[in-house]
Amino acid sequence: MARVAAAYPRLTRRRLAGFALELWLPVLLFAGWWFASSGSTSLYFVGLDAILGALRDDWLGQAGAANVLPSLRNLAEGFLLAALLGVVLGALLGLVRPLGDAVSPIVEFLRSVPGVALLPIGLLIFGIGTEMKVSLIVYGSVWPILLNTIDGVRSVDATKLDVLRSYRVPAHLRILGVVLPSAAPRIMVGLRTSLSIAITVIVFSEMIGSTEGIGYAILQAQRNFEIPQMWAGMLALGVIGYLLNIGFRGVEQLVLRRHRAMNTTPGS
């Protein structure tokens, strides 16, 4: 007990020093931006105070919610659909090797279609609207999940699978209980890549085929020469992207903690 108490202040001090080490540069950059841009007369590089004012007026509270919520809803819908599709198809193609090998050229080709080039086709099929955006997100972000799931599923320890098979563990239990959990780290890598693609695609699709959302608001601000609003939108997007990444990291740690615990049990 005493030892814990003695170690505690040292720990917090070290943690504080760590925070300071990570934070000095962003703080310095922010301050530098503030002073360099204060009283700026440039049309494009407006003062940071104006940007923060626009951020408060347009991106917090009611107005912000009206801009941000549609984007987040579409993002969540598209990302979850892509995750489901990617993991299910990836497990299928990874486990049934001949099938996976046979369709690999098609996967390789479809994956290489730049998501942004598909936007005109998405507009053609779905018109302007939610379906178009969600399906573009699904298309753009499913590939990293799919490919990582295939790789993860294929690299599951063969001995484990043989043991399961000789104990006649039914296929669905084998897949849900062993194959997917062992592939989890790879799947998470794919999901992480996909998340940033999904954010890019949603902003992009809102810039072209939309009347709502973050991307629409930013482009609209630029077209109306409301430069502080445009900067504020880009800043807000950065914050949202960062928060989404942090949230994802939390989920990842939760999932992989189980994985690590499982793989360090004696005898495995």
Next chain:
Amino acid sequence: MSAPGALLRRAGSRGLGAGGAKVLTVLGTLAVWQLLSNSGALAPDIIPSPGAIGVSLVGVVGEPEFWHALGLTLLSWALGLLVSICVAVPVGLLLGASELGYRSCRFTIDFLRTIPPVALVPLALLLYGATTQMKLVLVVLGAVWPLLLQSMYGVHQVDLVARETARSYRLGPWLRTAFVIVPSAAPFVFTGVRIAATMALLLTIGAEVIGGAPGLGAAIALAQTASDIPRLFALVAASAALGVLINSLLARVERRVLSWHVSQRPTHG
């Protein structure tokens, strides 16, 4: 590897070979697609038949304008990637080499990396208009982060034993860099290059579609406004082919350059 899978694969390779199965699958998919189009299940003004797309593709490939657009797209892709590599890799290696640098910049880079570069399209458009310069700025702003991050990680992950060994043999900083740090970081840097290359292509074409800068993306947007649907699909297919080409080229370069590395050795099992 599953036993039935191996059996099936052996049977397959005796009959047609792995390549044969792939070719058959592709042809089969195209045939089904064509049949669906012929039967009217797919409206030709929304999803044209592969035959119509093929005809249009042949026409497109015959036009000098197509090659000009392709050249412009490739030019900004390559230049943007090159600039990003020249800036990000040395800086990343330097930052990764010192614990102080690594931890000081981690948050800043993590934050900047998460801003989707497409968000900067309006700003780039304001500053440069629909030009190659605008594309370059966007490509560099997008491609620089994965390169920086991977180079930093790469140096940071250098095996401690290797580092200590080099130190106890009194290798100077130059020798240490050449024989310990660069070889250990190279696979990470290469992963960064691959991610950045994909990102750069996406951004080049994206900037062309939204911003109207000349190139493949502008041609795609033009085909859409002209409602020339087979041409639209043909151009999208061409850009996908470009992506495949770039991917396979980079994979080949990676195998060459990193042929000595564990990750490139054939795996068993």
